Amino acid sequence: MRIAVIAGGVGGARFVRGLREAVRRASDIDPLAGAAIDVIVNTGDDWWLAGLRITPDFDSMLYTLSGQNDEQRGWGRVGESERVAGELQAWGVTPEWFTLGDLDLGTHIARTSWLRAGETPSQVAARLQQRWELGVRLHPATDQEVDTHVIIAGDRGAAAGSREIHFQEWWTRYRAALPAAGFVQHGVDRAVPSEGALDALLDADVILVAPSNPVVSIGTQLSIPGMLEAITAEPAPIVGVSPIIGGASVRGMAEACLAAIGVAVDAGAIARHYGLRRDAGLLDGWLVAEEDAALVDGLEADGFAARAVPLWMRDLDTAAALASEAVAFALGLSS
Amino acid sequence: MRIAVIAGGVGGARFVRGLREAVRRASDIDPLAGAAIDVIVNTGDDWWLAGLRITPDFDSMLYTLSGQNDEQRGWGRVGESERVAGELQAWGVTPEWFTLGDLDLGTHIARTSWLRAGETPSQVAARLQQRWELGVRLHPATDQEVDTHVIIAGDRGAAAGSREIHFQEWWTRYRAALPAAGFVQHGVDRAVPSEGALDALLDADVILVAPSNPVVSIGTQLSIPGMLEAITAEPAPIVGVSPIIGGASVRGMAEACLAAIGVAVDAGAIARHYGLRRDAGLLDGWLVAEEDAALVDGLEADGFAARAVPLWMRDLDTAAALASEAVAFALGLSS
Numbered sequence: 001m002r003i004a005v006i007a008g009g010v011g012g013a014r015f016v017r018g019l020r021e022a023v024r025r026a027s028d029i030d031p032l033a034g035a036a037i038d039v040i041v042n043t044g045d046d047w048w049l050a051g052l053r054i055t056p057d058f059d060s061m062l063y064t065l066s067g068q069n070d071e072q073r074g075w076g077r078v079g080e081s082e083r084v085a086g087e088l089q090a091w092g093v094t095p096e097w098f099t100l101g102d103l104d105l106g107t108h109i110a111r112t113s114w115l116r117a118g119e120t121p122s123q124v125a126a127r128l129q130q131r132w133e134l135g136v137r138l139h140p141a142t143d144q145e146v147d148t149h150v151i152i153a154g155d156r157g158a159a160a161g162s163r164e165i166h167f168q169e170w171w172t173r174y175r176a177a178l179p180a181a182g183f184v185q186h187g188v189d190r191a192v193p194s195e196g197a198l199d200a201l202l203d204a205d206v207i208l209v210a211p212s213n214p215v216v217s218i219g220t221q222l223s224i225p226g227m228l229e230a231i232t233a234e235p236a237p238i239v240g241v242s243p244i245i246g247g248a249s250v251r252g253m254a255e256a257c258l259a260a261i262g263v264a265v266d267a268g269a270i271a272r273h274y275g276l277r278r279d280a281g282l283l284d285g286w287l288v289a290e291e292d293a294a295l296v297d298g299l300e301a302d303g304f305a306a307r308a309v310p311l312w313m314r315d316l317d318t319a320a321a322l323a324s325e326a327v328a329f330a331l332g333l334s335s
Numbered sequence: 336m337r338i339a340v341i342a343g344g345v346g347g348a349r350f351v352r353g354l355r356e357a358v359r360r361a362s363d364i365d366p367l368a369g370a371a372i373d374v375i376v377n378t379g380d381d382w383w384l385a386g387l388r389i390t391p392d393f394d395s396m397l398y399t400l401s402g403q404n405d406e407q408r409g410w411g412r413v414g415e416s417e418r419v420a421g422e423l424q425a426w427g428v429t430p431e432w433f434t435l436g437d438l439d440l441g442t443h444i445a446r447t448s449w450l451r452a453g454e455t456p457s458q459v460a461a462r463l464q465q466r467w468e469l470g471v472r473l474h475p476a477t478d479q480e481v482d483t484h485v486i487i488a489g490d491r492g493a494a495a496g497s498r499e500i501h502f503q504e505w506w507t508r509y510r511a512a513l514p515a516a517g518f519v520q521h522g523v524d525r526a527v528p529s530e531g532a533l534d535a536l537l538d539a540d541v542i543l544v545a546p547s548n549p550v551v552s553i554g555t556q557l558s559i560p561g562m563l564e565a566i567t568a569e570p571a572p573i574v575g576v577s578p579i580i581g582g583a584s585v586r587g588m589a590e591a592c593l594a595a596i597g598v599a600v601d602a603g604a605i606a607r608h609y610g611l612r613r614d615a616g617l618l619d620g621w622l623v624a625e626e627d628a629a630l631v632d633g634l635e636a637d638g639f640a641a642r643a644v645p646l647w648m649r650d651l652d653t654a655a656a657l658a659s660e661a662v663a664f665a666l667g668l669s670s
Binding site for chain 2: 050051052081083084086087088090091092093102103105106107109110112113114116117128131
């Protein structure tokens with residue numbers, strides 16, 4: 001079996017790590033046994049800083065799946081230090097609100113050197129995955145640079161006095177607290193899904209949408225021309241996992257993104273935002289949290305296959321159980 | 336008074352620091368009082384590594400004159416660490432024999448980001464000098480990239496089986512122990528002296544050639560079309576300081592460079608290699624070490640103004656005294 005996962009960074013990485021674990025634990029008669037996992041990773045958070053190409057979601061995947069991540073902090077490398085960061089700030093090439101760790105900088109320098117040498121983001125991603133045995137394959141959603149920007153609402157509303165900043169500034173510097181009037185991805189019209197993403201979708205028996213930010217992690221990928229069509233082109237069932245539990249986002253700040261596009265912080269509202277595949281939307285099925293079990297009937301009435309399951313990924317066991325549920329749910333839809 | 340110094344890295348930096356100190360100590364009636372110092376810095380050691388532009392001689396100047404240098408080690412930043420270097424080597428983008436310090440990497444990243452943004456090496460050099468009060472102005476010899484390569488003599492001599500490596504590999508990896516058949520600077524024909532260098536030479540009352548490597552520090556600068564002409568165009572006296580004391584180079588390894596171009600490791604031979612200004616060469620005067628005082632008469636007979644002085648720069652006092660001697664000697668030539 002081949003499983004394709006559409007995912008963002010930290011939350012997506014935990015989900016994929018759980019899925020990898022579920023595959024590892026699968027008995028020979030379990031359909032998950034020996035399953036191959038391809039992850040299509042959001043590139044909307046990527047940016048240039050101090051002449052270096054930074055890809056936060058890809059790196060979260062890489063570090064989490066390789067065991068190099070800092071579990072305490074939730075992001076970045078374990079054992080990280082910040083000696084270079086002080087220099088970069090002293091030279092004025094990085095802002096105070098964005099600290100690059102030393103170990104992490106090694107990744108950025110290597111990536112940038114390969115990009116500068118003419119390799120595509122997909123080729124670079126393939127190189128970066130060779131260092132550690134990940135057990136999954138990671139594909140940037142697109143090889144084109146389509147960084148997300150945020151339109152900041154002006155004092156008198158977006159129409160008057162609005163300005164635009166890079167998503168990373170909004171997210172990291174302002175902690176998403178500046179009211180956003182919307183998101184833009186300059187150049188997205190010229191982007192196409194990466195070959196690795198297309199191949200993974202073409203070959204997939206099951207497609208999962210990770211419990212990542214619906215706007216700036218999943219939404220940015222769906223906005224790439226041809227991506228939604230590629231996801232829904234084959235008969236493989238598509239099941240999403242809600243990033244909202246009991247009316248709040250699992251990892252915070254998604255609320256601000258949803259507010260900017262007028263979607264309620266509600267597991268049902270997000271499923272409807274993604275839309276039903278048969279109506280040119282994304283989903284066949286949708287997993288909500290047990291806390292949101294009351295939403296299942298309404299979703300089913302609207303045509304979504306829906307189920308309430310334990311959604312908190314507290315540890316590897318719960319993440320593996322959730323991923324296993326998602327696959328089983330999807331396989332049930334396709335049979 | 337304005338003093339222009341043509342210099343390489345570590346040894347040149349010590350000389351310039353001594354000159355700055357001599358100016359600081361000068362009494363009001365000393366001609367050195369209030370003298371402005373412009374340093375034309377060798378760019379022949381520069382190279383690209385892991386997508387970063389590294390300029391060893393400029394950085395030696397910057398760190399030495401700012402007090403940021405590691406006096407014990409003789410190069411690099413004080414309090415340096417090497418956390419990123421291990422990552423870069425693990426990613427395979429830097430060789431094991433060239434370690435980039437963390438603090439130093441900050442400089443390289445900043446420099447490269449400004450270069451990538453379209454600034455010239457001179458503009459970048461100006462930026463880098465703003466962080467600390469140097470008391471001198473540093474100018475890259477040229478804004479064109481003319482990195483030095485070394486022709487390695489083959490087993491049967493240079494003609495058969497010779498190969499070429501970057502100077503940094505020869506110098507740092509092989510410690511200049513691979514027999515060199517010569518040096519090449521690809522693209523030097525298209526290079527010109529930087530504007531800062533030309534302005535400094537035009538305005539100079541005294542021009543000093545630091546006791547730097549005559550081949551790969553001073554020689555590379557003289558090979559830039561128009562540089563020798565610019566140095567010798569004005570009447571300002573030109574005095575060089577020998578990098579050889581008692582038949583050995585002060586900082587080692589210059590011997591291998593001299594051997595490659597067929598010049599003896601001898602203070603007199605180097606003066607004759609530089610040549611007399613009146614014969615389309617470089618020098619009016621030449622300072623040799625007290626240990627080499629026996630060479631003075633021969634040099635004088637050949638037309639060089641020559642003097643034997645204490646040449647070891649053991650500390651700031653001796654470096655200041657040497658620089659002061661060089662300026663006084665030059666002023667004596669012009670009067």
